[in-house]
Structure formats: C-alpha cells, structure tokens
Amino acid sequence: MTQEQALYKYCLRMGDDALIHAYRLSEWCSNAPILEEDLALTNFALDMIGRAQAILDYAGKIDGKGKTSDDLAYRRKERDFYNHLIMELPNGDFAYTMARILFVSIFEYYFFSELSHSADTTLAAIAAKTVKEVKYHMAHATDWALRLGDGTDESNTRMQQAVDDLWAYTGELFETDDATAVLEDRNIAVDMGMIRAKWKTDVTRILTEAKLKIPADGYNQTGSGNGVHTEYLGHILSEMQYLQRAYPEAIW
Amino acid sequence: MATDSQLAMWEVFMQSKPGANYIHAGSVHASDKEMALQNARDTYTRRGEGTSIWVVPSNAIVASNPDDNEMFFDPANDKVYRIPTFYVMPEGAKAI
Amino acid sequence: MEVLEKKNEIQDNLLKNFEAKIDRGDAIEPRDKMPDAYRKHLIRQMSQHAHSEVIGMQPEGNWITRAPSLRARQILLAKIQDEGGHGLYLYSAAETLGISRREMIEQLHSGKAKYSNIFNYPALTWADIGAIGWLVDGAAIVNQVSLQRTSYGPYSRAMVRICKEESFHQRQGYEIMAKMMKGTKDQQEMARDAMNRWWWPSLMMFGPHDSESPHTGDAVKWKIKRSSNDELRQKFIDKTVQQAEVIGLTIPDKDLKWNEAKKCYDHGPINWEEFYRVISGNGPCNKQRMAHHVKVHNDGAWVREAAEAYRQKKEKKIFH
Ligand SMILES: [Fe+2]
Ligand SMILES: [Fe+2]
Ligand SMILES: [Fe+2]
Numbered sequence: 001m002t003q004e005q006a007l008y009k010y011c012l013r014m015g016d017d018a019l020i021h022a023y024r025l026s027e028w029c030s031n032a033p034i035l036e037e038d039l040a041l042t043n044f045a046l047d048m049i050g051r052a053q054a055i056l057d058y059a060g061k062i063d064g065k066g067k068t069s070d071d072l073a074y075r076r077k078e079r080d081f082y083n084h085l086i087m088e089l090p091n092g093d094f095a096y097t098m099a100r101i102l103f104v105s106i107f108e109y110y111f112f113s114e115l116s117h118s119a120d121t122t123l124a125a126i127a128a129k130t131v132k133e134v135k136y137h138m139a140h141a142t143d144w145a146l147r148l149g150d151g152t153d154e155s156n157t158r159m160q161q162a163v164d165d166l167w168a169y170t171g172e173l174f175e176t177d178d179a180t181a182v183l184e185d186r187n188i189a190v191d192m193g194m195i196r197a198k199w200k201t202d203v204t205r206i207l208t209e210a211k212l213k214i215p216a217d218g219y220n221q222t223g224s225g226n227g228v229h230t231e232y233l234g235h236i237l238s239e240m241q242y243l244q245r246a247y248p249e250a251i252w
Numbered sequence: 253m254a255t256d257s258q259l260a261m262w263e264v265f266m267q268s269k270p271g272a273n274y275i276h277a278g279s280v281h282a283s284d285k286e287m288a289l290q291n292a293r294d295t296y297t298r299r300g301e302g303t304s305i306w307v308v309p310s311n312a313i314v315a316s317n318p319d320d321n322e323m324f325f326d327p328a329n330d331k332v333y334r335i336p337t338f339y340v341m342p343e344g345a346k347a348i
Numbered sequence: 349m350e351v352l353e354k355k356n357e358i359q360d361n362l363l364k365n366f367e368a369k370i371d372r373g374d375a376i377e378p379r380d381k382m383p384d385a386y387r388k389h390l391i392r393q394m395s396q397h398a399h400s401e402v403i404g405m406q407p408e409g410n411w412i413t414r415a416p417s418l419r420a421r422q423i424l425l426a427k428i429q430d431e432g433g434h435g436l437y438l439y440s441a442a443e444t445l446g447i448s449r450r451e452m453i454e455q456l457h458s459g460k461a462k463y464s465n466i467f468n469y470p471a472l473t474w475a476d477i478g479a480i481g482w483l484v485d486g487a488a489i490v491n492q493v494s495l496q497r498t499s500y501g502p503y504s505r506a507m508v509r510i511c512k513e514e515s516f517h518q519r520q521g522y523e524i525m526a527k528m529m530k531g532t533k534d535q536q537e538m539a540r541d542a543m544n545r546w547w548w549p550s551l552m553m554f555g556p557h558d559s560e561s562p563h564t565g566d567a568v569k570w571k572i573k574r575s576s577n578d579e580l581r582q583k584f585i586d587k588t589v590q591q592a593e594v595i596g597l598t599i600p601d602k603d604l605k606w607n608e609a610k611k612c613y614d615h616g617p618i619n620w621e622e623f624y625r626v627i628s629g630n631g632p633c634n635k636q637r638m639a640h641h642v643k644v645h646n647d648g649a650w651v652r653e654a655a656e657a658y659r660q661k662k663e664k665k666i667f668h
Pocket of ligand 2: 514
C-alpha cells in the first residue's frame with residue numbers, strides 16, 4: 001500500500017464518520033425534546049458537515065481524480081464507505097443519541113488532539129479546528145449523561161440501555177489496519193493504543209458519576225474498515241444520494 | 253402523567269467583544285446553569301455575536317415598577333451641574 | 349353605584365394614559381399597565397407567530413436528509429435552525445405577558461392557538477425548498493419588517509433580531525430557484541411546478557382583504573399591527589414579480605399586470621374558499637403537522653422530567 005492510498009483511506013474513514021454522524025444528528029431537527037436542544041443538535045450536525053467537507057475534499061485531492069467532497073459523499077457506493085458502524089446506527093431515543101455523542105466525542109477529542117500534531121499539515125490544521133468543536137460536543141453530552149443517568153428511574157434505565165447497546169460498537173473506533181500502519185510510520189496517523197486508554201478512563205469516570213454501570217467488554221462489532229456495514233447505511237445513502245442519483249446530469 | 257415542564261426561564265446577556273458591556277440578548281429555557289449557558293451559546297452566538305455570556309434565572313431579576321417612574325427618574329432631570337458643559341471655563345484654558 | 353363609577357373613571361384614565369403613550373410612539377414594556385384586550389391580542393398574535401416558526405420547521409425538515417449537496421445541507425440546516433430560534437425568541441417575548449411556553453404549547457395542541465396556514469402545504473420536491481425560502485420567507489419578511497415597529501417592546505426587539513437573521517433565508521431560496529431554472533429540463537420543470545403551487549398560498553399568508561379582516565381596529569390603533577394585510581401583500585407582489593422575471597419564471601396569475609396609475613401590480617382573485625378550508629383543518633398537512641408536534645412533545649417529556657429531577661437532586665445536595 002502506497003502512502004497516497006493509505007492516506008486516502010484514512011481520510012475517507014474520518015470524513016465518512018463526520019458525514020454519517022451528521023446525517024443522524026440532522027434527523028433530530030424538529031424532533032428534539034425541547035426547542036433549545038433542537039438548536040444544539042443542529043449546531044453539532046453543522047460542525048460535522050463542515051468537517052466532512054474539509055476532509056473529503058482533501059481525500060479527493062490525494063486521490064487525484066478530480067473528485068470533490070460532494071462527489072465522494074453523493075456518488076460513492078455503500079461498500080466504499082468507511083465510517084465506523086456506531087455512526088450509522090439509528091438515533092433511537094434521546095438517551096441513545098446522547099450516549100453515542102458521548103462515546104464518539106471523547107474518542108474524537110483525543111484522536112484530533114493527537115492528529116493536530118500530524119506530520120501532514122493539512123490534517124493537522126483540520127484537526128486543530130475540530131478539537132475545539134468536539135470539546136464542546138463532549139461537554140454537552142457529558143452534562144446530559146449526568147442528567148439522564150442520575151435523573152429519574154426511567155431516564156436511568158434508558159441511558160443504561162443505550163450505553164449497553166452501543167458498547168459493542170465502541171471497540172471498532174480504536175482499530176488499526178494496513179493504512180494506519182503505513183501512516184503511523186511516517187508520523188501522520190494517530191497512535192490508537194494510547195487514546196484508547198484515555199477514552200476508557202474518561203468514560204468510566206463519567207458513567208460512574210452518572211450512576212451508570214460500565215458494561216463488560218465482550219465481542220466488538222467490526223467490519224467498516226473493509227466497507228462491511230450494518231443494513232442501516234444503505235438506507236442512509238439511498239436517501240442522502242437520491243437527487244444526485246435520480247438526476248445525474250443536474251447541478252444543485 | 254406528571255405535569256409537563258418546559259424548564260425554567262433564564263435571561264441571557266452577551267458581550268460582543270472583550271471589554272464591551274454585557275447587553276441583554278434574550279431568554280432561554282434550561283433546568284440548570286450548565287444547560288442555561290450552553291443553550292444561550294447555541295441560541296445566541298450562532299453568528300459569532302459574542303465572546304462572553306452571562307445567564308441569570310429570570311425570577312432573580314428585579315425590575316423597577318413603571319408606577320414609580322416619576323419618583324425614580326424625574327428628580328435627576330434638573331441636576332444639570334452633573335454635566336460638564338454646565339461650567340463656564342476661563343477663555344484660553346486648554347485640555348480641561 | 350358610586351364605586352362603580354369611580355372604577356370606570358380609573359379604567360378610563362389608565363386607558364387614556366396607555367393610548368397617549370402609544371400615540372407618542374413610546375414602546376410598551378412588560379410591567380407597564382396595558383388594557384386586557386391589548387395583552388390578549390399580543391398573546392394570540394405572538395404565540396401564533398412562535399408556533400408558525402416551529403411548525404414551519406417541518407416542511408423544510410422533510411428535505412434535510414435529501415439535500416443534494418453538502419453546501420445545500422448546511423444551508424438548509426442552518427436555515428431551519430434559525431426558524432427554531434425565531435420560535436424561541438417569540439415564545440420568550442410572549443412569556444413576558446404572563447403566559448408560559450407550556451401553556452402556549454397546550455393551546456396549540458388543543459387547537460385554541462393557530463399557526464400560519466402556509467405550513468399546511470407539503471414540500472414535495474427539492475424545488476419546494478427554493479420556493480419556500482424565496483416566496484414564503486419572502487412574504488414573512490415583508491410582514492416582519494413592518495412588525496419591527498410594533499408597539500410592544502419585547503415583540504419589537506424579537507422582530508429586529510429575527511429580521512437580521514431572515515436576510516439570508518430568502519436569498520438561499522431564490523438561489524435554489526435560479527440554479528434550477530438554469531439547470532436541466534427536469535430541474536426547470538420542478539421549479540415551475542413549485543412556483544405554481546406556492547404562489548397563491550404565499551399571497552394568502554397576509555390574511556384576508558382589509559375589507560374582511562376582523563382585527564384591524566384595535567390592533568392598528570394600538571400599533572400592534574403597523575400595516576394592513578393588503579398593503580403588505582401588495583409590497584410582496586411588487587418586489588417578487590421582477591425577481592421571477594430575472595430567472596425566467598412565470599407567476600401563475602393571468603390577471604397580473606402593471607397598473608401605471610397606481611404604480612403597482614394588479615393581481616387576480618385569491619381563492620379564499622381554499623384559504624378558509626385549510627384554516628379550518630382540511631389542508632393537505634394539518635393533521636400531519638400537529639401529530640408530529642404532539643408526538644415530539646410527548647416523546648420528550650421523560651427527558652425534561654429527568655433534567656428537572658437531576659436539578660432537584662443537586663439542589664438538595666447543596667443545601668444539606
Ligand atoms: Fe419563517
Ligand atoms: Fe423565521
Ligand atoms: Fe425564515
């Protein structure tokens with residue numbers, strides 16, 4: 001695997017994460033438990049779309065075939081998407097959505113903090129901007145985890161259920177593959193082992209404070225590194241890509 | 253079913269740039285102060301309007317009563333000696 | 349008998365003071381004395397306005413996941429988010445009159461409070477997103493600009509903020525329409541179809557003709573309403589005709605023509621039968637919009653309860 005190929009895949013993985021998580025969050029628009037939270041979740045989605053745009057544009061450049069972020073987002077097939085599975089799972093209830101933001105934002109906080117020192121200056125710059133955004137997502141999700149975990153019996157049950165359900169999808173966030181190995185050697189990619197420990201420490205502290213049980217580590221769902229997804233991704237793409245596919249000649 | 257709440261109301265004050273006065277921007281609903289601050293941020297700084305935010309529970313604001321306006325505010329109207337232009341300065345004096 | 353007369357005299361004086369204030373052009377603030385009818389009118393109008401902003405998120409929200417580019421998705425999300433914000437500003441402004449957001453939502457659900465009729469129409473194609481921004485927001489802006497000078501302080505301040513934010517809404521919609529009219533045959537057809545479906549409902553947004561409108565009296569005298577329905581509608585038509593021409597769209601009104609004497613456009617008759625039919629609940633989406641709002645409200649109840657419960661627990665901890 002050449003460095004270009006590795007970098008291309010690495011960017012798709014990051015870009016698709018932002019793209020697909022943003023898609024799920026944007027589904028909350030006009031559906032949140034209170035108007036203020038509607039605006040907050042939209043802000044998160046907007047942060048992520050901006051990030052997806054920057055990273056996918058860069059991926060297109062590395063690929064060198066003149067593809068834009070839109071080409072990559074709207075004209076790629078499901079098996080060529082590399083977002084982690086956790087991003088594409090349906091929103092579930094508010095607890096489920098918040099637990100996902102919590103798990104993902106803590107991961108992203110450490111990931112992009114590290115990436116901001118990458119030898120690849122484009123990625124480093126995108127990462128530096130992203131750290132600020134996800135730090136806020138993390139604060140927001142942490143507060144909600146406390147409120148829901150330590151709120152009512154019902155909210156505690158729902159939040160625990162969400163944590164338990166999502167747990168099997170968190171391990172995949174820290175997976176490495178051929179591409180990361182190539183890039184790590186050149187100080188471009190992030191050392192996953194290190195951030196995994198930090199993630200676990202933070203998550204344990206927050207869940208404990210929120211009166212939630214830490215699930216036992218068991219089997220981790222995986223596959224997205226090879227473009228093998230859940231059934232949900234296909235539905236996201238068929239909706240997201242509908243206009244571009246139905247009217248391939250049109251410019252929007 | 254329990255009585256449904258839309259959470260308590262908070263007043264939001266924004267500073268548009270460092271050093272500027274805090275100006276009332278509007279209100280948000282929130283159950284606690286962390287939420288109030290975040291909701292204020294997500295509602296009132298979407299276009300880069302602020303560098304600092306205060307939030308105050310709306311019921312902690314004490315407002316003057318319009319019925320008292322005459323006794324509160326009219327007596328200040330004739331105290332012209334508080335205004336610099338009231339004073340006659342000798343001709344030729346500079347920087348005063 | 350004398351007591352009653354005395355009471356009436358006090359009432360008369362209060363009303364005189366209030367109206368003198370209005371005549372001077374002073375803003376009315378929450379703690380000022382105001383006639384009951386003024387307060388009631390404001391609550392009705394402002395809550396209806398707030399509900400409209402919030403319900404209006406639905407037709408556009410219908411296209412968020414299908415927006416055809418990342419840029420389009422960002423714009424649409426930011427636009428709908430603004431509308432949620434507008435709802436929030438207006439609820440807050442109405443709350444200064446002594447009604448809570450909870451009560452306003454209850455009134456919406458019970459049918460006592462209304463929202464703008466326009467949102468009972470469906471957003472069927474992507475061109476509808478263009479038409480909504482250009483025509484519906486365009487019409488709303490004409491009304492909102494006029495309301496910046498409304499007599500109630502909190503309402504007027506909310507309108508000033510809203511108008512500032514609205515300025516991109518109409519432009520993004522017009523941009524979509526312009527792009528589609530320059531695009532493929534399919535796109536042009538979509539744009540024309542959207543124009544045809546949204547034009548007349550947009551004109552209805554301004555409400556019945558001045559000759560029919562029951563609320564003109566007090567609302568105008570007390571400067572809640574600063575322009576009449578027909579004046580605002582005329583303003584909207586006059587500025588939109590040229591915009592349609594520029595992008596090659598035809599306004600679906602064969603009677604539309606420039607009136608040189610009046611220096612404005614004459615337009616054909618509005619289908620008021622449709623207007624009242626939709627208002628009375630028989631529009632294409634009335635049930636869908638309300639069901640959505642009720643469901644979201646109910647689904648969110650446990651979250652709001654949890655937040656309250658958590659605060660109470662924390663407060664107890666502090667005081668013990
Ligand atoms: Fe609107
Ligand atoms: Fe609006
Ligand atoms: Fe708008």
